[in-house]
Amino acid sequence: MSEIPGDLKFLKSHEWARVEDDGLVRVGISDHAQGQLGDLVYVELPEVGSAVKAGTGAAVVESVKAASDIYAPVSGEVVEVNELLNDKPEIINEDAFGDGWIFLVRPSDRAELDELLDANDYEALVENEDH
């Protein structure tokens, strides 16, 4: 498994959030999650301009094996989606923490970020799951 970048925050359901320099929050799924799902074949992206709510479904990723809801780590407005995933969902398998990001949110309540797990806590969670 690839190293978990220290600047990411996580939901227990394996979504990551990265606060960009401009204050927007980029969202994806962890490398652990993509490994569990297997080869991704389809991503249902949210609409730009739509509102997402922390802890509720905002996107769907489908692997050969299963469909999985992607929860928004923070509430806010979707300002950009990763259109490349429409044709190449496998980017998430190849680079879950980087090029495989899913959507970008303008957060409405930055305090929600404090509710998320940090990289160390998330790593511990994943290790526990594996045993």
Place this chain on the structure above:
Amino acid sequence: MTDKTVLNATHRSLGARMVDFGGWDMPINYGSQIEEHHAVRRDAGMFDVSHMTVIDLHGARSREFLRHLLANSIDKLKVHGKALYSCMLNEQGGVIDDLIVYYLGEEFFRLVVNAGTRAKDLAWIESQAKAFDVQVKERPEFAMIAVQGPNARTKVLGLLHEVDRPRIEKLGKFAAAAAQGPHGMPLFVARTGYTGEDGFEIIVPGEHAVVLWEALVAAGVTPAGLGARDTLRLEAGMNLYGQDMDESVLPWEANLGWTIALDEGRAFIGRIALEQQKAAGVPRVMVGLVLDDKGVLRHGQKVLTANGEGEILSGSFAPTLNKAVAFARIPAGEPGEVRVDIRGREVPVRLVKYPFVRDGKPCEGI
């Protein structure tokens, strides 16, 4: 407590992702399920299917017993080594399991049945065999490796003892024979499979399975997990027990009519129920679906037709086609425009004749 095949450590050393499959700890993939799928369609791949149950039947009345037990006709097997696919039904005509039976001698037949139905199959077969004085012997000491793909036979042949090669090369489809593998290990080689590709399913004594697996890897055969096996068999139009049929389904409703032999005067288990349903009209049919839009058809999704609702049985993304396909069971009759409910969205799908893929290529109209 999960069971392990003798190849368990081998899978783990190859980095396989392991899952519980009907009580067995089995590899779902070794990295990429889609790559493994393509390896089988384009070259050669192999699956550990040692979890499947091998049952040998011995006794003077074995053939007579199988006439009674199986919905297909054992009398189609006239040459030693030939194999037959059949359903085993209960009195109500429901499918207890599907299986392959090999004719190995007038007093010796071999059955290969599903892993998930092992206990009930053995109990059923044993209870039915008593009246025929047939001995039912499970063979858990065997491992089984399925080698499949356009280059699978050539790669296996290269590992066989020279004297066996010409004979195994000439082995017809759905036939089996004994041969010697690496270091003289005894193999039972069958030209059967569950992928829609040519190839062999090889039964090998468990103690030789790791050496055979490694020899196959060295011969250029790609290890493939049960994930790829599932998408390959779906594309090839083959049913999966428990998903496409079970004891609540009669073969007519599972596109298994071709395996039913209503031969004159043969009173096999379930025959009366089958004939009654056929006479009364089969209420549901199994069809193939293709989704041309993005998305994935999956087991349990609701299918909407002009005659009412049906449901998706097996459904998946099909790597050879790069779109989703499925089997569905829907009410009989002209279905009109068919739609599938995917997470609350009604998505139009096309009704097609399957298999979806044959000889590595999409079938016409898919």
